[in-house]
Amino acid sequence: MTAEKKTHERSVTLVNRDRLLERFLRYVQIDTTANPDTDQYPSSPGQRLLGSQLCKELAAMSITDAVQDDHALVWGTVPASDGGNSPTVALVAHLDTSPESPGAGVKPQVIDAYAGGDIPLPAGGQISVASSPSLLELIGKTLVTTDGSTLLGGDDKAGVAIIMELAQTLIENPHLLHGPVRLLFTCDEEIGRGTDKIDLRQVDAMVAYTIDGGGSSMIDVETFSADAATVRFIGHNIHPSIGKGRMVNAIRAACDFVAALPRETCTPETTEDREGFIHAHSIGGGVGEASVEMILRSFDSEDLKRYTQQIETLANKIADQTPGMKVEVSVRRQYRNLREGLEELPESVSFAEEAFVRLGRTPSRMIIRGGTDGSQLTEKGLPTPNLSSGQHNIHAVTEFACLDEMAEAVEHLIEMLSLWSKQKI
The missing domain is CATH 3.30.70.360 (Alpha-Beta Plaits)
Structure with a gap:
């Protein structure tokens, strides 16, 4: 077995699924619904509350520069383990949830080893296979839904949990090589204000990735303008x-x-x-x-x-x-189509694809009939593709997330960061 193969296997077995699930369940129960009817930033108090909790968790991991700024954005850096001189990679997720469906009082339910078929929801209704065909590919996986009366908030608390778990995994395993990893949690993405308060000089990265996509092994390389x-x-x-x-x-x-x-x-x-x-x-x-x-x-x-x-x-x-x-x-x-800015740094996509291949997965380049924080960050000069985070049925009370796909996202980030680590600046 080659050293490279062993490295890949280690990254797969390092992910603490139970801890990842606990994080996710903890985060979705904080109401962070964005409010489009106010000019305040953030538009709802729950975003500041969740951000404060994340900041404390980052500090507890030994991230010394963890801070929640005046705008409630949360920042932190996982120091390089590769000796330095490699590019800084930023990972971004948003704290708010969509105002299009109720987001308060989330009661998550965990379905271990999904057996297939429609999923009844405690408050009424169901997640049907007919309306959610992705369920056909998730038999045997661990799913998280709500009781059917609220959003789950996987968009984008799945991304938040993935980044937080990645940070702790990297800190606990210094043999995993990576350059500086900048962590950023934004507010009010769902109402188009996610990048309003971001200073790119503070991000100080060559490339960024939003962890805000659906399913698994997908790279969103185009958005609407x-x-x-x-x-x-x-x-x-x-x-x-x-x-x-x-x-x-x-x-x-x-x-x-x-x-x-x-x-x-x-x-x-x-x-x-x-x-x-x-x-x-x-x-x-x-x-x-x-x-x-x-x-x-x-x-x-x-x-x-x-x-x-x-x-x-x-x-x-x-x-x-x-x-x-x-x-x-x-x-x-x-905002403008993500594609226009990603063409300036093709490695932002090719390294993400190569990381999937190294893990034995088949990557798919996708388009989004919408936008992400990455659309605006890319337009401002920071190439920012969007990566899978296990979200499904976003903005609906039938929303659900797949824990297995979330764990795969952590594994993918570990592999991709190792590729960026080899690029010296």
């Missing part, structure tokens, strides 16, 4: 008893605008794979003023300009149909 748009109709309110010829109803115009948006070719309900969309996700206001909140998504950044022109043309057409109606369209840049 994304803009947000607000279409604001401005009418005139007056008492309805004297409204004839005088009232200009903005909410009616907003409804007409949404109804006139393309339905068959450019909505989340009708697109898949590499197809982009225009998504009206929120409408509100009254007679005097009403707004439609929208997101624009495409893998080709140039499409976003076309989408913007399309909604501006339609909004003006709707306003022109009602004398006295005014309309304003504002578009805000969010």
Whole structure:
């Protein structure tokens, strides 16, 4: 048996599955639901609470620079074991969970050696194989679900637990060679603010990886490019008893605008794979003023300009149909396709692939119909692919995580860090 083969086998057997599971169960029971209706950062107190706990756990591992900063971001560094002169690799996960489903009072249940079939949930409903075909590949694995009344929070507390377990494994096993490993836990990723408070000079890394992907052995190398748009109709309110010829109803115009948006070719309900969309996700206001909140998504950044022109043309057409109606369209840049920045450092992907191969796994390059903290970090100049963390059915009360895939993620990071260790700077 070669020395390289022995090294791989050691990394596989070193992962403490029981401790990894205990971490995960502990983290998901802290409510960290992001709140899009506030300008506070972080947007919910639970994120600061979980971050404080992580900071204490890192310090207990002997990570001397563990700190929770004024923005509730948690930082720390696992010192190099390879003598230095190798690149710093940053590992990133986010503390918040999606506001799209309840996140308080999580009651996790552990299913050992999943036997197959639909999974009944204590609070009602089930995780069906028909709606979750990934279950077919997880027979015999250990799964974690909720009781069916809340999210689990595997997005991204699976990633948090993986990084924390990796850190402790590296510290306990100094024979595992790696350069400096920067740890970063962010807030409010789910509402698009995950990188707002990150100083790349503090990250001080050549490459980063978000541990925020689904399944196992996957590398997300493309994301949507994304803009947000607000279409604001401005009418005139007056008492309805004297409204004839005088009232200009903005909410009616907003409804007409949404109804006139393309339905068959450019909505989340009708697109898949590499197809982009225009998504009206929120409408509100009254007679005097009403707004439609929208997101624009495409893998080709140039499409976003076309989408913007399309909604501006339609909004003006709707306003022109009602004398006295005014309309304003504002578009805000969010993030750009991960691919555009990863091309600057191809090793960010190839080393991740090679690490999977060294472990006897077949890697898959994937695209995300969404974005990650890595989308924005990459755009800012820090190449940041996204790696698997065993998440499934994210943002739904049928969410679940696979412990086996989480352990595999720790193993993969050990192998990948050893590859970066060989790159001297």
